[in-house]
Amino acid sequence: MASADRFRDSTQILLPAAALDGVRDELEERFTLTVHREGSQVRIIGSPVEIKRASDFLAMNGVNLA
Numbered sequence: 001m002a003s004a005d006r007f008r009d010s011t012q013i014l015l016p017a018a019a020l021d022g023v024r025d026e027l028e029e030r031f032t033l034t035v036h037r038e039g040s041q042v043r044i045i046g047s048p049v050e051i052k053r054a055s056d057f058l059a060m061n062g063v064n065l066a
């Protein structure tokens with residue numbers, strides 16, 4: 001059985017809010033995701049497939065996911 005941490009990692013991305021400057025609108029338009037602001041961070045939540053696709057999109061747009 002998969003651990004909760006692994007499942008959570010495959011269904012969300014946590015980033016500084018500023019990381020989405022200039023790409024948030026396109027991100028929300030292209031993918032079925034929820035983007036929730038939490039103070040100075042944003043939590044992007046979606047299915048494992050959408051999170052993978054969104055991660056690839058963000059990386060191609062210069063957003064550091066590490």
